[in-house]
Amino acid sequence: MSLLTLDGVSKSFGGLKALGETTLEIPEHEFFGIIGPNGAGKTTLFSVLAGQLAPSSGQMMFDGVDITGWSADKTAAQGLVRTFQLMRPFESMTVLENVTIASHNKFRSPHKARDHAAAVVERVGLDSYMYAMSGTLPTAGLKRLELARALALEPRMILLDEVLAGLVPTERAPIIDLLRSIHADGVTVMFVEHIMAAVMALSERLLVMHEGRELALGLPEEVIANQQVIDAYLGEDYS
């Protein structure tokens, strides 16, 4: 059974259709990649899915429940959680405090929320930064913190928006390993990424978006051989 189903979901801003009618099924435990040029509608899709933006049309089902038009908090409580391309932790709070804020959405007891947050901080490999101010973290640490804040909500599905952006190649490999282990723990993953080596290594299926629409969808090797995808996004150098 599909964990997430989109049926004709779209989003317009005034006269601009940022996301055309999109129909998609994501089975439980898929690692689903999304690529596309700037302005293709990838972030808009995430914002609609995660409840930051209400769709202009269509229906979204998650785990058999109609989540169309739900708020971000309600959507997250249902198990669908996103990360942001621009990470905005509370810089003058520690890593543990930042994750505990997220953890409070799951656990009412302050002790339980804090214990859960500490376990998640360890889970993402930030143990040595547990009591460091978030503002002092290097970029790779901020990426881990962003993942921790999402994982603290115990998602069934996580939407990752360019989690590798801004990292140098040597910093990417450990984060890719972390994404793999999160997936191995049973979390369904949908991710937007521009780093093609990571896209190819991680995606079980790959969606290419262009001008708010699906340009191609299928196995990654098939998709990147598609001439329309090469013309619109990859360029001849990649093929």
Ligand SMILES: Nc1ncnc2c1ncn2[C@@H]1O[C@H](COP(=O)(O)OP(=O)(O)OP(=O)(O)O)[C@@H](O)[C@H]1O
């Ligand atoms: N809040 C908004 N108001 C008006 N237009 C918007 C808004 N958000 C996005 N857009 C427009 O919608 C289109 C899709 O933008 P979106 O950010 O979803 O693309 P993207 O594929 O995520 O691009 P990028 O790779 O640069 O992040 C763009 O033309 C953008 O300018």
